[in-house]
Amino acid sequence: NAGVTQTPKFQVLKTGQSMTLQCAQDMNHEYMSWYRQDPGMGLRLIHYSVGAGITDQGEVPNGYNVSRSTTEDFPLRLLSAAPSQTSVYFCASNHRGHTDTQYFGPGTRLTVL
């Protein structure tokens, strides 16, 4: 199993550009989540999904969209990038009810100029 994969690993955007961060898992996990990690802030939940076709907002959803058309994929869209979205983004997945075994992807380092 590849586990949780994320692409790209690094990305530089200009303010106002849009892009999609990709996340995929091959463990047949029902739940998937997106976090951002900033210095001094810890990881914060952006959006999450409990199954295909179902998404919900986390702590910091503004400026991001998600969709879950398949169990495997959970892309995160930045609609109009802002410097405040410079961060490291982690995708995670887990089986329903097994929050203690969240598997994280390797992360995407995003810089918005």
Added chain:
Amino acid sequence: RKEVEQDPGPFNVPEGATVAFNCTYSNSASQSFFWYRQDCRKEPKLLMSVYSSGNEDGRFTAQLNRASQYISLLIRDSKLSDSATYLCVVSLQTGANNLFFGTGTRLTVIP
């Protein structure tokens, strides 16, 4: 007020030392508690869950004090490979996906 607060450190300890980290959480309704480990520029990985009765995994011991709303992690006989950032994590619901992460405590084990 942050949901989870940790001393950011850094903690610099010699090999073989015992080191303890504490973390406090603000919501008394919190149900599940974890310690994650994060190596530099890597993703977080679950180290251990924390149960009310306390639990041990080799050189690592985790304790939960619900009355005082704090969680601790004790590492005995520190190894160089223990150098990492340790994240305290809390969930309001058992099995829910809404995890709250502390900022992490950085540990460096010195030869």
